[in-house]
Structure formats: structure tokens, C-alpha cells
Amino acid sequence: MVEQIDLTQVNWARAQFALTAMYHWIFVPLTLGLSFLVAFFESIYVRTGNEEWKRLTKFWMTLFGINFAIGVATGIILEFQFGTNWSNYSWMVGDIFGAPLAVEGIFAFFLEATFFAVMFFGWNRVSKGFHLFSTWMVAFGSNLSALWILVANGWMQFPTGMKFNLDTARFEMQNFWEVLFSPVAISKFTHATSSGFLLASLFVVGISCWYLLNERHQTMAKRSIIVAAVFGLLSATYVIFTGDEAAYTVAQKQPMKLAAMEGLYVGQESAPLVAAGLINSAKLPGDNMDPFALEVKIPGLLSLLANRDPGSFVPGINDLVFGNQEQRVIGAAERIEKGKIALELLRTYKDARKSGDQAGAEAAQQAFAGYKDHLGYGYLNSPSEAVPPVGLTFYAFHIMVITGSIFPLVLLLILYFQIKGNLASHRWLLYLGILCVPLGYVSSQAGWVLAEVGRQPWAIYGLLPVTVANSNLTTGAVLTTFMIFLAIFTLLLVAEISIMAKQINIGPEEN
Amino acid sequence: MKVGRKLWAIIFIKLFIMFAILKVFFFPDYLQTNFTNDEERAAHVFKNITRLSQNK
16 A cells, blocks of 8 residues: 555546546537537427428538547546546445446436437438437437436535445445435536537537638528527526526535635625636735735625625635634634544544444444544645635636626627628628637636636545545556547547538538 | 548547557556455555545
């Protein structure tokens, strides 16, 4: 056993996981949203019987297929990494993750895969109605797959519905429904899927704008824009509501993440929201430096966002690190003491079991129950270790929100001029529509950077830091596989973009 | 359909690399490989999570 933690190895394992997850998330949101858009297009075709809509449906279905084919199974690599790089974590959460991932495999994946075959290869082989049904099932199946993964991630952010088994060193599920319907899991699912709908709408609108700029396939482009812009606007509205709910649950369940994403060091009542700012990277918890080199604030908005009350108190990083008795905020310093007691009780329990001291084991187990919620803090050496990287969390949040605010405005303008019939003459808007495609990906990725970096230092929030969740491997082993993935992912990304670009250039006629 | 053939080729090559090379040679399951039963695995994880000091 490696007795000392090699932080370089942990960080390479984290980098590898981040690389894989971010690469995987290039494909997933487009699949989630484009599957529904294709279903909308095909529904119009079946309803109207107009062959132009069929041609349009098949074109977008081809792009959906390219994205699906190149992205398929990239998520499985994450599971490889769990077993190899994160074996302590895998062992400890096996009972919790087993259920949602099994449900995903049995129901969602097979639902998706079965109807996927009919959708792609069933044209002229099955009835129009059954084909359309299959397309809808692919859309629902894809999104159902996402549900189970996001439930698992939601549990990592807010572990609930379980107990820790002191004999097996595993978290065991006590209440499946509590895990499934945890507020964090629900807000994760609704926010991530709706952001996928928005991204896919931007994708369809952006490519259609490119056709209009080049005066090609204009009828198809205009029809696609109408459907995708309406879907995108509805999705954007939903993204705003689910984003608000996600921020609220973060404030309630992960106050340190909220403080980091707003760069809030000193908690206050009527806390302002930093709309934009430049973080002072030299700032540390507890010092007197200004956390910002520059900031634009909106008074009271953070309190409203966090607690639904514009006058309420929002704890800052300093409060959460050092504690704030007046506001009854327990700091990391106090939690570290309790966490160390929890760890000591774990050892006492194990020793008592080993020596056959049943009474001692029971006493340690009962005492442990009072400290178990602080378990993870026992691994921290100083309170400031409980703080996630503030700069990255802050910028990821603000990039997501600022880019996300642009999309509904652009979609609204595009829809307005399309309905008026003069969209093609507003070339600047067409360029803006195209620009929104990469911006959509940036926004989507920033959302996950916020979710995962903001959770640090934890693999399981408050219970297991990443430094304990990892395996006892050498840095070289993890670095090697990181480089292999980097090469494979780069190749696949080049393949995705080049095949996609070629197919877009060919357009619908050749399909 | 040319693009279809290309995509099938990418899928098969990718799955081969993932399951026949990466999983087999680079991503063994750490606990399955190094320990023979669940008791040993639990003991190993327990030892890891209860170690007193961490050198950072």
C-alpha cells in the first residue's frame, strides 16, 4: 500500500477524468436535443405527408447519427477509470451507483438501441407511424439514459438515502426514491437535459444560417430555423428556471460551492450578485485582500437567488472555513475536529471487531453515528483545503451564465426576422447564429466545469475527498493513459468535425 | 451510403481499441486484480480510508 498520497498522481487522475468527461459531453447534449428535434421534424412530415419534410428529417437524422456514432461508448471509459484510478471510491459507492446504472443499462440503453435501429434502417421497411414512434422512443430513451447518470452525479454532490456500513466500508442504499428524487439530482437532470435541447437548437439554427448565407437549401434552412428557434426559445426559458433552481439547491446543499462561484469571502445579508468580475488570484481565506480586481454587482440578488429572500444572510468562504457563530455556520475548522473523531471511532470499531470486543464495537458504532456527517473533513489537514479553486469556479459560472443569456436573444431575433420573411438580408444575424454554435458548447462545458470543480476537494461531498478516493497507482501509469486518451480523443474529434462538416457541405440532396 | 460505412468503421475500431486494448492492458480493475475476495478488498479500502496522516 502506498502510505503517502501522491498529489501529482491524484491530479493526473482528475485531469484524465475531466478530459474524458468533457470529451463525452461534446456529444451527449447534441444527442439529447437533436433526437427531439428530429422527432419534431418527422412528426410534421407524417402529419403533412410533405416529402420536403422527410428530406429535412433525414438530413438532420444523418447529423444525429454521425454525432451518435462517434460519441457512442465514450462514457464507458469513465467506468474504466472508476475501477482503475478510483478504486476506493468505486468500492465505497458500488451499492449506490449499481442500482441507477443497472436501470440505465436495462431499460434506457436497450430502449434507445432497439428503436435507434428502426429509426435509421427502418425507412420504407416499417409503417410511417411505427417509424415515427421509434424516433420518439430514441429521444425519450436518450434522455432517460441521462437521467440515471445524472442521479449518480447528483448523489456525489449531495449524498442522501444511504448509510455507511462500518464492516464493508461501503455506502449502502437505504432509500432508492430518496436518491432518485433528491433535489440536486432533479435539478441536475432538468438543467442538463434542457441545456442539451438549447445547444441542439443552436446547432440546427447555426447550420441553417450558414445555408442561408450561402444561398443553399434555403427552404429546408428556413423550415428548420422555425422549428429549432421555437424549441430553443422554450428550452432557454426552461434552462433559466432550472438554472435558478440548481443555484438554489447549491446554496442549500453546497454553500461552499456557491461562495466560490460568486467569489464571496465575507458572508453578508442582502448579498449582491457579481454579474461580472476579475478575481484577485492572490486572495486567500481570512486575509484582508480584496477578492476582486474589478467587479460589477447587483445588490441583494445573491441572497434572493440563494434563499428566495433578498435580505437573507449568505455565508462566504471565510464563514464556511472558520465558522460564524452569530449566523450559526459551522466552519471547516470545527468539522475537521469532528471528522478526525469519526475516523478515530472507525479505527476503534475495527480494532474492537478484530479482538472480539462486541460491546466496544457497538459503543464505537453508536458514537460514530454522531460524527458520520463530518467524516470527510477528518482527511483535511487545514480548513482552507475545504475551499474549491475559486477562480475556475467563478469564471466557469459566469461564462455559462453570460453566454447562456445571449442565446435566447439571438434565437428571438432570428425567429422574428424569419417570420417577417427577411432573415436572409440580415447577414450579421446569420453570422451571429453560426457563432452561437461554438458558444453553446463553451457554455455547456462551463456548466460541467462549475459543477465538478466547485465540488472539490470532494469526490463525495463532505464524505470522501478525491485524495482518498483514488487508487494506489504510480503517476507514470496514470500519465500514460492520459496521453493515450488525449491522442484518441483528438483523432475522434477531428473525425467528428470533418465528417460532420463534409455532410453539412453536401446538404440534404445527397442523403 | 458512404458516410454510413465510414461511421461503422469508426465504431468498430473505437470499440476494439477500448475493449481489446485499453481495458485489457491499461485499465485493469484495481481491486479485482490485486485481491481475491470481497473481505480482502474491504480490508484494503478500510485501511486506506482510516490511515492517520496524509503527506501532502
